[in-house]
Amino acid sequence: MSIVESELETLVDVSGSNELEVLNNNALENEAIYILREVAAQFEKPVLLFSGGKDSITLVRLAQKAFFPAKIPFPLMHIDTGHNFPETIAFRDKLVKELGVELIVRNVQDSIDQGKVVEETGKYSSRNMLQTTTLLDAIEEFKFDACIGGARRDEEKARAKERIFSVRDDFGQWDEKNQRPELFDMLNGQIELGQNVRVFPISNWTELDVWSYIQKENIEIPSIYFAHKRKIFLRDGFIWSAEDDVVFRAEDEKVEERMVRFRTVGDMSCTSAVLSHADTIEKVVGEIRESKISERGARIDDKRSEAAMEKRKQQGYF
Amino acid sequence: MSWHLLKLSAESQCQIQNTKEMEVLKIATAGSVDDGKSTLIGRLLYDTKSLTDDKLEAIEKTSKQKGYDYLDFSLATDGLVAEREQGITIDVAHIYYSTPNKSYIIADTPGHVEYTRNMVTGASTSQAAIILIDARKGVIEQTNRHFFINNLLRIKDVIVAINKMDLVDYSEERYNEIKADFEELMSKRDYQDQKITFIPVSALKGDNVVNRSEKMAWYKGQTLLEHFEELDRKDIFNVGTPRFPVQYVIRPKTEEYHDFRGFAGKVYGGELSVGDEVVVLPSMTKSKIKEIYFYDKKYKTATRRSSVTITLEDEINVSRGDMLVKAGDLPTIDKQFTATVSWMDSQNLTVGSKYVVQHGVNKVLAKVENIHHKINPDYSGIDTSINALGMNDIAQVTFRLNKPIFYDSFKNHRTNGSFILIDNQSNTTAGVGFIN
Known part of the structure; x- marks a missing residue:
């Protein structure tokens, strides 16, 4: 307009x-x-x-x-x-x-x-x-x-x-x-x-x-979308939560604490986190705008095959 | 993989001040097999930096697997297994990218002869269109078809992208030849006000898509993206008379809104304001607009294409399928009409057969009264000998209805002049019509 x-x-x-x-x-x-x-x-x-x-x-x-x-x-x-x-x-x-x-x-x-x-x-x-x-x-x-x-x-x-x-x-x-x-x-x-x-x-x-709308409308969303300290471990280039039992972790997969947030919140067992300091909606919108990785890039369920x-x-x- | 790769972006401090509403432009694309449509879309995404690293990586990987020495952008758009197997586009796909200025939706419609239905579908929701021509082949029968459909759908802004200029040595002469051929086609069009812009491009090499071509200094016009960036609302929308089809009646029955009766719907064609004298169709009852709600706020004016809730001064009976129009601005109210029909079903349309006509949100029963003639969508004339319509046929058809509907002619009102035909046995959307 x-x-x-x-x-x-x-x-x-x-x-x-x-x-x-x-x-x-x-x-x-x-x-x-x-x-x-x-x-x-x-x-x-x-x-x-x-x-x-x-x-x-x-x-x-x-x-x-x-x-x-x-x-x-x-x-x-x-x-x-x-x-x-x-x-x-x-x-x-x-x-x-x-x-x-x-x-x-x-x-x-x-x-x-x-x-x-x-x-x-x-x-x-x-x-x-x-x-x-x-x-x-x-x-x-x-x-x-x-x-x-x-x-x-x-x-x-x-x-x-x-x-x-x-x-x-x-x-x-x-x-x-x-x-x-x-x-x-x-x-x-x-x-x-x-x-x-x-x-x-x-x-x-x-x-x-969606993110811009959430910002403009001032819509409340779950806290895991914002950067927070979390115990995590690294596997196959993805960051997994080490705080939740349902995510399988092998003995040798080392746990660290990092500032992370989740970009999607599906089933925990197939949703990985990203490193982030975006702790406000403004920062999250900014991060998405600059993003170089697609949203479902953090969803392991889509990685199973090209036609998953x-x-x-x-x-x-x- | 190192930790820094697990961030979405470099440490971003950017705060977004810009909260203005983004304009959305939907563009339909039409091209024949191998005209490079997917490559063009891929190029747009790539040069506007809309392809994310993981998607780009996937394209690189698959291109390599297939033994290509270039990036096969069609892999970014062809979504179904069958499409990738056959290397063709079967169904309309939607691709999204944005610039700081606008949000773009590209309806990628397949260009094969048998997919007229998909082209009509993609064009029906688009405000602009790109017709692709292979510079080596020039205007071919398919081009006529693509142009015919965009013109039939009255798309206001059309770009003719003459692609693969790299394969004709970026020749200005070749460009002018094709342009002249296309202009001949334009003289046959029904909708003469359609704005047509010619752009010589090479999608593969990136000339004149987003970035200006150094190889074609002779071309002084805009690039594809520049053209779309500068399109204004008035270039792509027709402003006409307001029509308000009632979708749903809101009756909260709460203490606070005990007597509230709101009519929910979308405003088409023009604006409606508080105080406007309106007529409710089909009852022809008159009233005035009392309030216009959007969510929990009241407004003076409901703008074009806004989804609002309207209350009236008088308590009158209004239900779904009724229409509010301004007094003195009535549409045609009739139980019969003739329309150009684009048929999309494998079951033929025949004289005497019955369908549900969905006109906006209003549904009536209809009987096919007469099939006047078939229109060849390649500008090769009409065929009066037919008595049935098959898939992808376009024809003039007269319908008789069990109840009157309130319509405008398609050329005056894109929304109130169009309807779909639903097959009552299969429930499928069997065709679309544009009222004369």
Whole structure:
């Protein structure tokens, strides 16, 4: 927007109100709000998949904006791997309380106990893949027809091909070669019984867009996103937390204390840290802006193969 | 690996003062197989320093494995296994980069004949477009097609990038030849106001993409990036009459907002302000805009493309699919219309068949009344002998509806003049239409 135009949008006094602001014209925010409203209007049982990470926290703020002054008209659901950073869980519970919305938690541990999935073992074991089964079971249990998620197209190559309304069959599978075209703003949410739609309102945001938004909106995020002292160890060029039991560490892997922060907060067993002194949101935004390493560069789950994400998505992964 | 490599950036002290809203520009790309589209996109990313080290490393590694002596940037964009196996782009991919000035989204659409549907899809959400031409081949049948679609979709700003100039000795003469051929094509276009800019480039060598070419001193115009950087909103958006399709009715039913009835939606085409006299369609009830909310604040004016919540002075019945328009500025209200349809489904469209028309957020049932003629998307004329539309066909079709809709012609209103066709059996989006 040119400067002249933005001046024209300056508010004139609304009678009886002191609001005198320029109406936000963030195209990405307007798009995300539009998408969230389409979900509420087109589906009977939507749910917002909440991981406690910055993207899903951003989604929650966007949902608040979309439906104000009403409450967010769908529950949040957390698929808990049991390997979350404790900071994330504490944050999640506090946020849900403030919002007054329903939180559903389903545990990967239960899927393991029921024998539906088998825990991986060894040095690179992770529960990240196991989430899929728990998620699909929860979708069936609650008959959710739309699952809103914070995935972004800039994260990974297979995600760059993802639709905003992405249809999944009864088995949660993504048929990447047969996706519905999405034209103009029009979102087609028509599905058959048993199918569901994954919805990605921040598809077109980049990592920097999300961080800048968190800064501008002054949104609270879990403390592990900021630089802090942590006991860590080094393996394969990645920094791992040595404070949390679920991360496998061999005897000979030396523990050190460093200033680190996490760039994503997935399952602890596949999320590595970066060295950083960025202890405020301003510094984090600055660091991301200057960054030379992509966001998922710190996610070991994508390193398994060139097509790791595409394969997981076909199987119903988020 | 040493510790310093585990930092995201050199110790960054930079604080961001710049909190102005970033402008977002979406660009559709069209080119035939081997025109170097992926290389061009890769070059844009590379020269704007948008490729991160790990991505660059992956590209270097894979290029080497494949035995190339150059960097294969297509590896940065082709995301699906099948695409990498076949070395082609199948589906629309979205690529992101930004300059301090703008955020860019590139819709990388495949250029094969059979993928008209993807080109239409990519162009529908774009404000600008790049058509790639191989300088050795010049304007070919595919070029006609790419131009036709960008013109049909009424993209306001189109760049014709004449690529691989390094392979024609950076010849100004060759450039002028191709330009002249393209200009002949331009005379056939329906939408004459489309702004077209020619740029000679070499994506592989980096000439005139981000950096100016030393080899083509004869070219005095802008580089590709310079052109996009200087585009203004008025260059890429049409300003028309405001239309407000109601997406969702907000009724909080809380003590504080007991009687609140807000109409949530996005404003298209123009602005709406508090006090404006509006008509609610289809009931034709009149009222005035009482409040405009964006989140928890009230505003005087809802700007174009803002997602707001509007309340009215009077208590009237408004539901999803209804539309608020300014009094005296009514769209066409009719149960029948004729449109240019771009068909995207493997099941043919035939006379008499029924579909759901989704016009914005409004859905009605529609029956195909008549297929007038097929339009060859390469400017080779029309075909009046057809009675069915197959995948990738474009044709003039008349529909009859079970309820009236409130539409504008596509040439006056990109949003309110377009619709999608949904197949009620498969639920898929089977086609898109642009109302005459």
